Amino acid sequence: DAKTTQPTSMDCAEGRAANLPCNHSTISGNEYVYWYRQIHSQGPQYIIHGLKNNETNEMASLIITEDRKSSTLILPHATLRDTAVYYCIVLGGNEKLTFGTGTRLTIIP
Amino acid sequence: NAGVMQNPRHLVRRRGQEARLRCSPMKGHSHVYWYRQLPEEGLKFMVYLQKENIIDESGMPKERFSAEFPKEGPSILRIQQVVRGDSAAYFCASSLARNTGELFFGEGSRLTVL
Numbered sequence: 001d002a003k004t005t006q007p008t009s010m011d012c013a014e015g016r017a018a019n020l021p022c023n024h025s026t027i028s029g030n031e032y033v034y035w036y037r038q039i040h041s042q043g044p045q046y047i048i049h050g051l052k053n054n055e056t057n058e059m060a061s062l063i064i065t066e067d068r069k070s071s072t073l074i075l076p077h078a079t080l081r082d083t084a085v086y087y088c089i090v091l092g093g094n095e096k097l098t099f100g101t102g103t104r105l106t107i108i109p
Numbered sequence: 110n111a112g113v114m115q116n117p118r119h120l121v122r123r124r125g126q127e128a129r130l131r132c133s134p135m136k137g138h139s140h141v142y143w144y145r146q147l148p149e150e151g152l153k154f155m156v157y158l159q160k161e162n163i164i165d166e167s168g169m170p171k172e173r174f175s176a177e178f179p180k181e182g183p184s185i186l187r188i189q190q191v192v193r194g195d196s197a198a199y200f201c202a203s204s205l206a207r208n209t210g211e212l213f214f215g216e217g218s219r220l221t222v223l
């Protein structure tokens with residue numbers, strides 16, 4: 001029973017903002033939203049996480065809706081190196097990180 | 110400031126042989142996780158270890174697979190009597206604390222069983 005739903009694939013033009021949506025309608029109050037990505041043949045890379053407030057770091061921004069039932073990962077100026085599979089993961093205490101199928105993001109030159 | 114180091118990066122074994130995959134966590138990290146990624150499939154959790162202890166092995170196959178994280182040295186994932194279905198990328202991750210979702214992954218070890 002998947003905790004998150006993501007589109008299978010998305011394209012984004014190089015230099016534009018990439019907005020990756022994630023639905024997590026059954027999220028509970030103590031569960032965080034984590035985002036990882038996996039560039040082809042590499043290990044997964046942590047991007048960002050949040051609980052209810054919007055978060056920003058050097059890689060991306062995370063926008064979480066007020067009801068916390070969905071979120072959007074924003075890569076502000078996508079480059080070709082951002083082509084990867086992006087995973088949205090809901091995680092509570094004592095749980096292990098579980099990867100779904102993610103969104104395959106392709107940055108178009 | 111080395112990240113998580115895994116070796117070997119590529120390993121070829123014949124059916125029935127043993128495979129040993131090693132993982133050195135980031136400096137200061139005492140929590141290690143192993144994940145497996147079969148060809149064209151997602152990452153599956155295998156085992157979580159803290160120094161000298163197995164905390165969660167719910168994703169480990171019941172037979173032929175074992176993991177350890179000794180007091181000194183790297184974590185080892187051992188696969189005995191390998192079969193073709195064991196061919197996969199095995200990723201190790203480490204974390205500074207328990208109950209965190211912020212894991213640092215290595216580049217993986219790719220096992221090919223002939």
